[in-house]
Amino acid sequence: MLALAQQVKALAQGLGFEACGITPAEPLIEAYERYLQAVFSGRLTGLRYLTENPTLRQHPRTLLPSAQSLILCLKSYYQGVRLHPPIAQYAWGEDYHRVLRRKLDIISDYLRRKGGLGTEVRPFVDTAPILEKPYAQQAGLGWIGKNTLLISPKLGSYTFIAGLATNLPLPPDAPLAKDLCGTCQRCVEACPTGALEPYKLDVRRCIAYWTIEAPALSEGMPPTGEWLFGCDICQAVCPWNRFAWPHGEIAFTPQPYVAWDVGTWAAAPKSQVRRMVRLSALRRARPEKLLHLARQKHNGKHLEERPGREQVER
Numbered sequence: 001m002l003a004l005a006q007q008v009k010a011l012a013q014g015l016g017f018e019a020c021g022i023t024p025a026e027p028l029i030e031a032y033e034r035y036l037q038a039v040f041s042g043r044l045t046g047l048r049y050l051t052e053n054p055t056l057r058q059h060p061r062t063l064l065p066s067a068q069s070l071i072l073c074l075k076s077y078y079q080g081v082r083l084h085p086p087i088a089q090y091a092w093g094e095d096y097h098r099v100l101r102r103k104l105d106i107i108s109d110y111l112r113r114k115g116g117l118g119t120e121v122r123p124f125v126d127t128a129p130i131l132e133k134p135y136a137q138q139a140g141l142g143w144i145g146k147n148t149l150l151i152s153p154k155l156g157s158y159t160f161i162a163g164l165a166t167n168l169p170l171p172p173d174a175p176l177a178k179d180l181c182g183t184c185q186r187c188v189e190a191c192p193t194g195a196l197e198p199y200k201l202d203v204r205r206c207i208a209y210w211t212i213e214a215p216a217l218s219e220g221m222p223p224t225g226e227w228l229f230g231c232d233i234c235q236a237v238c239p240w241n242r243f244a245w246p247h248g249e250i251a252f253t254p255q256p257y258v259a260w261d262v263g264t265w266a267a268a269p270k271s272q273v274r275r276m277v278r279l280s281a282l283r284r285a286r287p288e289k290l291l292h293l294a295r296q297k298h299n300g301k302h303l304e305e306r307p308g309r310e311q312v313e314r
């Protein structure tokens with residue numbers, strides 16, 4: 001199995017993943033407890049897929065009952081600039097779910113071919129009931145920072161996590177045991193809405209939640225500054241992103257809307273926006289919501305602050 005693990009890592013690298021590690025498909029007791037605390041404290045209010053049936057995330061075997069190993073990969077989406085609103089850079093290119101799924105399917109086929117009869121593999125990106133960051137940390141890919149994201153000492157945090165569960169007993173990598181945040185608190189201090197305390201994020205105050213996930217712009221929404229979709233501030237200020245690796249992925253080439261300012265968005269016809277966002281991660285927000293927010297901002301609402309610029313440029 002050692003040789004197969006090495007081959008899979010080499011294949012992942014060849015497919016453009018910058019890092020790949022393996023961890024047993026076992027429950028992570030501490031991470032699961034922290035997740036339950038987040039649910040019961042109300043910090044995840046509004047994310048029904050996380051709050052309604054937490055036991056789904058207790059064991060990776062929810063995803064694949066025969067799972068023995070999890071293979072976790074990181075793909076950089078760093079575009080070479082740390083902050084460029086109004087669209088967070090993870091959504092500049094083709095929808096990452098599609099891009100990463102294509103790569104994972106190639107790895108799945110390879111594992112089935114090499115693993116022998118009875119090999120089972122289940123790929124996942126983002127949407128499966130897996131606590132991806134803690135498993136990536138266990139697989140040695142990084143630590144979970146005070147901004148709650150997985151930070152790779154080599155790549156920074158502008159990375160996606162993608163993975164595969166398999167019934168093959170692959171040799172695990174050593175977890176990264178260190179927390180390299182040290183005394184730094186820049187992300188917590190820079191968050192313009194106070195959504196962060198160290199290692200905890202309250203989605204009720206998070207711009208990314210409101211602009212990506214919330215079904216509508218409603219009461220309780222904090223000022224979203226210059227952002228129309230997502231927010232990069234707690235990553236842009238992170239010193240570990242000073243040396244982030246540009247992604248080198250053709251599918252993540254910025255789409256034309258990345259150059260649009262809020263005024264351009266506000267004036268765009270809905271049919272054009274619908275067409276444009278169809279294959280991008282922006283698809284998660286309804287065009288009506290995007291346009292509504294853009295028009296509000298263009299008319300001067302929700303622009304109370306220009307969050308983060310000063311801290312980033314310092």
Ligand code: B12
Pocket residue numbers: 030031032033034035036038039044047050088089090125126127128129130131132133134144147148149150151157158159160161162199200201203206208209212213229230231232234
């Ligand atoms: C729900 C969700 C969101 C929500 C809530 C985010 C959150 N922090 O919980 C919202 C909409 C706000 C969001 C925003 C973003 N998201 Co999101 N999101 C998810 C999703 C689907 C689930 C996360 C989850 O389970 N949250 C519940 C909380 C309780 O769990 P947790 O944050 O993982 O916390 C665990 C650890 O932090 C650990 N822990 C907690 N405290 C401590 C303390 C110590 C000392 C230690 C060691 C560990 C530890 O235990 C916790 C419980 O397991 C994941 C995909 C997935 N399936 O995992 C993507 C994911 C986390 N998102 C991602 C991205 C890219 C983003 C954005 C950057 C997008 C953007 N630019 O706007 C922002 C970042 C905002 C931020 N600072 O987190 C990536 C992150 C990749 C990475 N390198 O970490 C993921 C992994 C998707 C992917 N497959 O790539 N997201």
Ligand code: SF4
Pocket residue numbers: 190191192193194195196201205206207208209230231232233234235
């Ligand atoms: S994504 Fe933006 S609003 Fe959310 S925690 Fe990070 S800095 Fe704060």
Ligand code: SF4
Pocket residue numbers: 145146147148180181182184185186187188234237238239240
């Ligand atoms: S800004 Fe500082 S505290 Fe926040 S995640 Fe980065 S290193 Fe950790």
